Amino acid sequence: MSAADDCASPVDAAALQSYVADDLAPEEADAIDEHLFGCQACAARLERLESMRTAVRALAREGRVSTVVGASLTARWRADGVKVQDEDTATLGSTVRCTVAPGVDVLMARVIGLDLRGTERIDVEVSVNQQRVSTWEDFPADPASHEIVFTIPTQAAREAADGTDFVLKIVSVEPAGRRLIGECTFRHVDWSPHWRSG
Amino acid sequence: MTAAALSDHSDGELAARIAAGHDATVAEQELYRRFVARVRAFGRRHLRDDAEAGDFAQDVLLTVIEGVRAGRLREADSIGGYVFGTCRMLLLQWRRETRRDRSLGEALQHVISAEAAPSVVVDKDQLAHCLELLPMRDRTVILLTFYADRDGDEIAAELRLSSSNVRVIRHRALARLESCLEKRASGR
Numbered sequence: 266m267s268a269a270d271d272c273a274s275p276v277d278a279a280a281l282q283s284y285v286a287d288d289l290a291p292e293e294a295d296a297i298d299e300h301l302f303g304c305q306a307c308a309a310r311l312e313r314l315e316s317m318r319t320a321v322r323a324l325a326r327e328g329r330v331s332t333v334v335g336a337s338l339t340a341r342w343r344a345d346g347v348k349v350q351d352e353d354t355a356t357l358g359s360t361v362r363c364t365v366a367p368g369v370d371v372l373m374a375r376v377i378g379l380d381l382r383g384t385e386r387i388d389v390e391v392s393v394n395q396q397r398v399s400t401w402e403d404f405p406a407d408p409a410s411h412e413i414v415f416t417i418p419t420q421a422a423r424e425a426a427d428g429t430d431f432v433l434k435i436v437s438v439e440p441a442g443r444r445l446i447g448e449c450t451f452r453h454v455d456w457s458p459h460w461r462s463g
Numbered sequence: 464m465t466a467a468a469l470s471d472h473s474d475g476e477l478a479a480r481i482a483a484g485h486d487a488t489v490a491e492q493e494l495y496r497r498f499v500a501r502v503r504a505f506g507r508r509h510l511r512d513d514a515e516a517g518d519f520a521q522d523v524l525l526t527v528i529e530g531v532r533a534g535r536l537r538e539a540d541s542i543g544g545y546v547f548g549t550c551r552m553l554l555l556q557w558r559r560e561t562r563r564d565r566s567l568g569e570a571l572q573h574v575i576s577a578e579a580a581p582s583v584v585v586d587k588d589q590l591a592h593c594l595e596l597l598p599m600r601d602r603t604v605i606l607l608t609f610y611a612d613r614d615g616d617e618i619a620a621e622l623r624l625s626s627s628n629v630r631v632i633r634h635r636a637l638a639r640l641e642s643c644l645e646k647r648a649s650g651r
Contacts, residue, residue, distance in 0.1 A: 279634045286633065287508055288614040294508060301501050302547035305474065312500040312583045317640065318609040320585040321594075325610035329591045333603045335621050337611040389599070403598040405622045415599075418591075 271306035281307070285314045328371035328419035333405050335414075347371055357435075357447030364456040365423045372419045376433060376449055381408040388443070389413070390434040393425070417451075425453040469493040475540035481531045482539065494531075495524050495574045498546050500583075505550050510557065519557060523549050528574060585644065593643035601636035608633055 276284075276297055283289045284297045301308050324330050325338075326347050332338065342349050353363040353374040365372055381387065389401040406413050417431070425431075434448040454460050469477060469489055474497065480490035502523045506516035527549050530536060536545050594602050603622065607613045615633070619626040 278638075279630065282634055282637055283615075283630065284508075285504065286608045286614065287612070288608075288630070298505055298508075298550075299547065301504075302498075302543040302550075304543075305497070308497075308501050309583070311504060313585075313641075314637070315500045315504060316583045316585045317590065317637070320587050320590045321605060321609040323587060324591050324594070325606050329587075330594050330602065330606065331599070332606050333599060333622075337607055337613050337617070337621055341611045399595065401599040403600040405600045405603060405624075407623065418595075 272304050274300075275304075276300055276307045276310070278310075281310060282314065285311065285318060326370065328369070328416060330416070331401065331418055332416050333414065334373055334416060342371060349373055351375075353451060355433075355449035355451060357449055360430075360450040360452055362454050362461070363451050364454050364460045365419060366456055369419060372417050372422055373414065374417060374451060375412050375414040376435065377412040379406075379411050379413065379435065379446065381406055381411070381437075381446070384408060384437040384439075384446075386438040387413075387446075388436045388438055389415075390436060392430075392432040392434070394430055395432070422453060427453070427455040429453045473540075474542045475538075478531050478536055478539040478542040478545075481528065482534060482536065484532075487532070491528050491574045494528065494542070498524060498527075502546065502550055505547075506554075509554055515557075519553070522557075523553050525574065526553065586648075589644055589647045590640070592647070593640050596643060597636055597639060601632050601639075604629060604632045605636050605640075 280289070280293070280297065284294055287294075289297070301311055325332075326342075326345055328347075339349070347370045348368055349371045350366055350369040351373040353361060353372075355361040355374070355376050356378045357376070363374070384406070387404040387406045389404050390397060391399045391401065401415075404413065404415075413435070422431075429452070431451040431453065432448060433451070435446040437444045437446055469480075469486070470493065472480075472490075472493070474494070477490045477494045477497070479485075481487050481494065499520050502520040503516045506519035506523075507513060510516055510519060523546070527542075527546050530545070530549070531542070536542060594605065597605070600622065604618055607618045607621065613621070615626045615629045618624070618629045622629070624632075
């Protein structure tokens, strides 16, 4: 049942999202408050969004979502006491050995030395042992930074077999088609105190 | 009778049951469950802290239930306005840092247990899958919004977008997540 079925003037979906995101002018939020306390249909929609917000927060703390990493997420993880591993850096054409240390919640990695000048949209194609598993479409890269920083779902990396190759192809999406900027490989090795020397 | 058995009752009917002492225990649990998300969202917006908003919601709703029991609600159908008014009144106290250290007597313990069984729970595994289907930019906007607590202007600055574009992306992404969750729930 939609809110419109039970509510004569349901709160606009985008406005309700902005309310949950605390992204409204105070007077707009006050008006929504007043409506919500008198409208069970819209309150049910709020509850759904609140539940989604709670679940997103848990997934972010548990490192279960791949995302671009910037200052805001780094600061939030630090404030929450989340253990972030930020050791894996690759350059184009390289193969980097990497692991997941015990107790790590969030697994960060970066690719450096990129020339992203003139690019308007970047996709990152992710393959595991030469089999494409996903494409991170519309990767919000900063052309001036020469790097991309991201997370990989921690559990998936932790469960990978020793020697699994995670290959990232960085592609510029252009009017004429897709242009490969370059690729690199993160080779997973099982963690041990001596994994670096293996 | 369980609180779920009263889920079809109106807010006013719940308030009337509490005031009359008729199946009051389950009516109180259902009233608490029904309003807690609204009060918590109100508290978070004003107190800017999730944990504090949770304590605030508990304080507000127990105050409401005590008030209804004591007959301070004149018209049962106005319970929503009564909860909202209690929110505003207690917010002033919380801002003055004169919040009460509420000790829960046995008479109120059962109400809090209702929070342990929220009526709407998004499945985390399903949501993780649906998030991974979003474009990276959209997924990042969702995490910055809901986890890093950044507003549209802040996200726009971080991702080199316009604020209006961030809001469009957020709206589109949440709609896609809802659709994905519905499809997976129905096995399609």
